[in-house]
Amino acid sequence: MLNLDLWFFAIAGPAVIFAGISKGGFGSGAAFAASSMLALVVEPAMALGVMLPLLMLIDAATLRPYWGRWRLREAMILILGGLPGVALGAMLFRVASPDLLRLLIGLVSVGFVLWQIASRSGKLKLGTRPMPDWGGGIAGLTAGFTSFISHAGGPPAAVFLLARGLDKTAYQATTVLVFWAINIAKFIPYAALDMFTQATTQANLALAPFALLGAWLGVRAHRIVPERLFFAVTYVALTATGLKLIWDGLT
Numbered sequence: 001m002l003n004l005d006l007w008f009f010a011i012a013g014p015a016v017i018f019a020g021i022s023k024g025g026f027g028s029g030a031a032f033a034a035s036s037m038l039a040l041v042v043e044p045a046m047a048l049g050v051m052l053p054l055l056m057l058i059d060a061a062t063l064r065p066y067w068g069r070w071r072l073r074e075a076m077i078l079i080l081g082g083l084p085g086v087a088l089g090a091m092l093f094r095v096a097s098p099d100l101l102r103l104l105i106g107l108v109s110v111g112f113v114l115w116q117i118a119s120r121s122g123k124l125k126l127g128t129r130p131m132p133d134w135g136g137g138i139a140g141l142t143a144g145f146t147s148f149i150s151h152a153g154g155p156p157a158a159v160f161l162l163a164r165g166l167d168k169t170a171y172q173a174t175t176v177l178v179f180w181a182i183n184i185a186k187f188i189p190y191a192a193l194d195m196f197t198q199a200t201t202q203a204n205l206a207l208a209p210f211a212l213l214g215a216w217l218g219v220r221a222h223r224i225v226p227e228r229l230f231f232a233v234t235y236v237a238l239t240a241t242g243l244k245l246i247w248d249g250l251t
Contacts, residue, residue: 062176070173075174088141099249131163
């Protein structure tokens with residue numbers, strides 16, 4: 001049951017705006033925080049079902065501003081690797097309990113924060129040589145899998161793209177293209193798993209303006225907002241929600 005009450009919009013509205021800002025301006029890396037936040041107030045499968053159409057709407061809104069500025073080779077490597085990852089995620093989803101999904105989403109959330117802290121502090125080095133194509137295939141497989149179970153494909157894709165030396169705008173444009181394709185691929189298995197209902201459709205219609213506002217803000221924030229500030233807020237939110245979901249999943 002999904003109650004579109006004040007409490008739902010107090011959580012979902014800012015979460016969806018946040019997802020739009022992340023996908024529109026910061027490489028999609030933290031967009032899955034919206035799913036983590038929603039999973040605090042509704043069943044995880046319902047949270048994912050609410051978010052996918054909204055993420056697809058954000059994808060459509062951000063394709064045009066970054067059109068043609070992506071690196072097509074890197075994008076295709078990630079997309080082709082991501083498709084079997086989506087299939088793998090669908091197979092796991094069929095047997096996963098709500099508590100297992102909470103645990104997985106929580107672990108991905110906290111793992112993302114730890115990975116970012118390690119990479120930015122220099123403790124985790126990506127290397128000076130560009131990652132080979134086969135490494136991108138593995139990154140794509142991981143991105144497709146984590147994207148399916150928690151909309152968290154950004155970190156594995158980022159490892160590959162950053163190791164290929166993309167500049168800020170090419171990196172952003174490539175992630176927009178990659179997750180536009182992966183999210184389309186996720187739609188059919190999500191529907192087959194009954195993750196779209198009348199309640200999620202009503203939530204989508206109500207939250208669509210928040211998604212478009214977030215996308216608009218993200219494209220503009222790409223040029224003017226320091227990434228350090230944006231991701232500092234992201235890390236705090238993801239750590240708190242991730243730990244709460246892990247606790248709920250275990251207890």
